[in-house]
Amino acid sequence: METQAIMDFEKQHIVQTYRRPPFVLERGEGVYLYDTEGRRYLDFVAGLAVNALGYGDPEVLATMQAQAAKLIHVSNLYHTIPHVELARRLVEHSFADRVFFCNSGTEANEAAIKFARKWARTNFGEGKTKLVAFSGAFHGRTMGSLALTPRDKYQKPFAPLMPQVAIATFNDLDSAEAVIDDATCAVFVEPLQGEGGVNSASCDFLQGLRELCDAHNALLVVDEVQCGMARTGTLWAYEHAGITPDIMTLAKPLGGGLPIGVTLVTEEVAQVMAPGDHGSTFAAGCLVTALACLVFDRISDPDFLAGVREKGQYLQEQLQVLQAKGVPISQVRGRGLIWALETPLAAAQVVMGGYEEGIIVTVAGEHVVRLMPPLIIEGEHIDELMPALERAFRKAQESA
Ligand SMILES: *Cc1c(COP(=O)(O)O)cnc(C)c1O
Numbered sequence: 001m002e003t004q005a006i007m008d009f010e011k012q013h014i015v016q017t018y019r020r021p022p023f024v025l026e027r028g029e030g031v032y033l034y035d036t037e038g039r040r041y042l043d044f045v046a047g048l049a050v051n052a053l054g055y056g057d058p059e060v061l062a063t064m065q066a067q068a069a070k071l072i073h074v075s076n077l078y079h080t081i082p083h084v085e086l087a088r089r090l091v092e093h094s095f096a097d098r099v100f101f102c103n104s105g106t107e108a109n110e111a112a113i114k115f116a117r118k119w120a121r122t123n124f125g126e127g128k129t130k131l132v133a134f135s136g137a138f139h140g141r142t143m144g145s146l147a148l149t150p151r152d153k154y155q156k157p158f159a160p161l162m163p164q165v166a167i168a169t170f171n172d173l174d175s176a177e178a179v180i181d182d183a184t185c186a187v188f189v190e191p192l193q194g195e196g197g198v199n200s201a202s203c204d205f206l207q208g209l210r211e212l213c214d215a216h217n218a219l220l221v222v223d224e225v226q227c228g229m230a231r232t233g234t235l236w237a238y239e240h241a242g243i244t245p246d247i248m249t250l251a252k253p254l255g256g257g258l259p260i261g262v263t264l265v266t267e268e269v270a271q272v273m274a275p276g277d278h279g280s281t282f283a284a285g286c287l288v289t290a291l292a293c294l295v296f297d298r299i300s301d302p303d304f305l306a307g308v309r310e311k312g313q314y315l316q317e318q319l320q321v322l323q324a325k326g327v328p329i330s331q332v333r334g335r336g337l338i339w340a341l342e343t344p345l346a347a348a349q350v351v352m353g354g355y356e357e358g359i360i361v362t363v364a365g366e367h368v369v370r371l372m373p374p375l376i377i378e379g380e381h382i383d384e385l386m387p388a389l390e391r392a393f394r395k396a397q398e399s400a
Pocket residue numbers: 103104105106107109138139140141190194195223224225226227251252
């Protein structure tokens with residue numbers, strides 16, 4: 001099919017839950033994507049923080065080929081090797097004692113909700129079912145996690161939502177204290193909100209939540225679906241606050257582009273779950289978990305993590321240079337390799353301008369441009385981004 005025919009078919013036959021730009025991506029190499037017309041794009045979205053190792057990585061391909069030749073899927077009914085190897089890596093490098101595998105971020109949060117409800121019921125009886133989340137949060141779009149994602153556009157058309165949810169103000173401990181009580185079974189927080197605009201939870205806030213959860217026998221759930229796995233420069237984004245959660249959810253980058261979700265838990269939480277309590281047909285498939293082992297080994301390497309911090313600092317400096325040059329950016333915020341540019345302009349306009357300049361960036365709100373490149377990005381790519389990004393902003397400014 002011709003490029004235009006592909007886009008026409010999409011318009012006609014795909015449920016229009018996404019507004020896609022006018023090009024068709026066909027292949028990738030390193031940190032670049034190529035469309036069907038042969039145009040090259042420098043990728044600062046990484047498939048929504050998924051493609052941490054970029055495109056066409058030879059180890060990724062070799063691992064997939066080797067595992068695909070052995071076994072792709074047999075279901076959770078049977079013992080297999082790669083899912084155990086992945087679990088071992090995850091528990092050795094985190095607070096967790098056990099993991100539950102699923103297929104996406106929203107599923108990982110659904111599992112966390114169910115685990116918290118059963119944990120509370122088992123230990124404290126009926127009535128301890130309340131869940132707390134925060135303004136600006138994004139925890140997913142299925143009916144449980146959607147209730148923890150307080151945005152009218154996402155929630156209103158699908159009401160009624162799961163009951164027993166309270167929303168407090170992000171980074172406001174007084175607001176959290178007002179809703180966390182003895183009826184609360186779990187508090188969900190992103191240590192760095194991605195979709196909500198790249199907002200870091202302060203150390204005080206995370207420490208305060210830990211104390212409130214302890215005081216009221218509630219579980220602290222950190223959603224690291226977007227900010228985990230080195231994105232902020234440390235393996236886990238909660239590390240800098242010096243706290244330990246009871247549950248952590250992961251997804252986006254772990255599967256190297258294949259779908260995976262994980263709910264990591266302490267032994268105490270795991271103990272309430274029995275055979276048949278929860279499950280998933282596709283979860284922990286051999287292909288995806290074998291690939292995730294490789295992704296995890298590469299990303300958790302201390303040198304790799306140091307590289308993310310270094311390149312992140314360089315990216316921050318260069319973005320601040322852009323701001324100092326008078327590009328309409330009111331704030332530069334982020335950590336590691338996830339950054340937001342707050343702008344008075346329409347962020348979507350800047351993104352469109354970027355496509356014309358051969359760069360791919362995205363939004364995180366109406367006036368926030370978000371950058372989250374593959375973690376293998378180099379300084380030279382950051383240098384390449386800057387003039388194109390500047391032109392995208394200038395263009396948006398002129399047409400405003
Ligand atoms: C993307 C995201 C999710 C949902 O993940 P899906 O894989 O799209 O279901 C949940 N939490 C956070 C923080 C996310 O960024």
